[in-house]
Amino acid sequence: MSGHAPEHDPEPGPVPEETDRAVERATDAFVAHRNLLFTVAYEMLGSAADAEDVLQETWLRWVRADLRQVRDPRAYLVRITTRQSLNRLRTVRRRKEAYVGQWLPEPLLTASDVAEDAELAESVSMALMLVLESLTPTERAVFVLREVFDVGYDEIAEAVGKTPAAVRRIAHRARRHVDARRPRRTATPGEAWAVLESFRRALDTGDPRDLLDVLAPDVVLVSDGGGVRRAALRPVVGAEKVVRFYLGGIRKVSATVTSEPTLVNGSPALVVRLDGELDGVMALRVEDARITGLYFVRNPEKLTHVASGTPLTLR
Secondary structure: OOOOOOOOOOOOOOOHHHHHHHHHHHHHHHHHHHHHHHHHHHHHHOOHHHHHHHHHHHHHHHOOOOHHHOOOHHHHHHHHHHHHHHHHHHHHHHHHHOOOOOOOOOOOEOOHHHHHOHHHHHHOOHHHHHHHOOOOHHHHHHHHHHHHOOOOHHHHHHHHOOOHHHHHHHHHHHHHHHHOOOOOOOOOHHHHHHHHHHHHHHHHHOOHHHHHHHEEEEEEEEEEOOOOOOOOOOOEEOHHHHHHHHHOOHHHOOOOEEEEEEEEOOEEEEEEEEOOEEEEEEEEEEEOOEEEEEEEEOOHHHOOOOOOOOOOOOO
16 A cells, blocks of 8 residues: 555644644545545445444544555545454444344435445445445455455555455455355346335235245345344244244334335435334345345444435445
8 A cells, every 4th residue: 555654743843834734634545535434434334333433543544644654545545444443343243243133334314326326335335335244344344445445455454454365365255254155146227116015015005925036035134133022032934934034023113113215325225214213224125126235234233324324335
């Protein structure tokens, strides 16, 4: 990666006017790349809250850097973000071990431009984000930087503290692992919207036959209540079991249940409300015009980023 800046101010220290100009330049560069840095951190962590914390830590280190020694601000910022994400990833993995039930990534309300970028939409999809959870922290960092952001092996090596040769081996292993678990064929946006609309109508009517028509026989439902809202402690596998779980759960409450189509993590999804109050977000994985994966996030702490859009970018 580009020039290595020291972690402390050079001696002698700059005069106040120079300091102000340096902070202004640092701020401009950080703001210019902020959406990219957030996307890197989010794809590594699966949590918008943790990604925001990483960006704050990145800023504190960036503003102390001697920019005269930084040849490529974007590369340098990505390196800082990656290191801070790795540090936090090791911490949150311990936190997830004590999590009640299934853990799902924090859903993000995204604009149509994310959905139109097929590469970006797939990289932040709930299906792929869940696969990334099965990688080690270093494997995840290498996969995200190489496969999603097309960062060179030498730059990744600096970011993760490995040799380029080791990074190549890690990248190959992580790619093989992900390829074995990612969806067989990603549905087009039009196909996904059509399936979503059929699913929404089936949910509204509560007719088991309509639900079975839109669910693949081997569909998997993963629900995340965080120990606060009702959710299955383990994945529910099979169309009939998924229908029973839904009809025997949320459809039985006395409140009025409504669902609204929206874009979450770059893909069609449903925002579920009970008596007008936000209850959860249901993301879908669609293959061959059937739903093969349902990701139902009900944990209130993970629903803070579905009220307004989150800008994401690969560049």
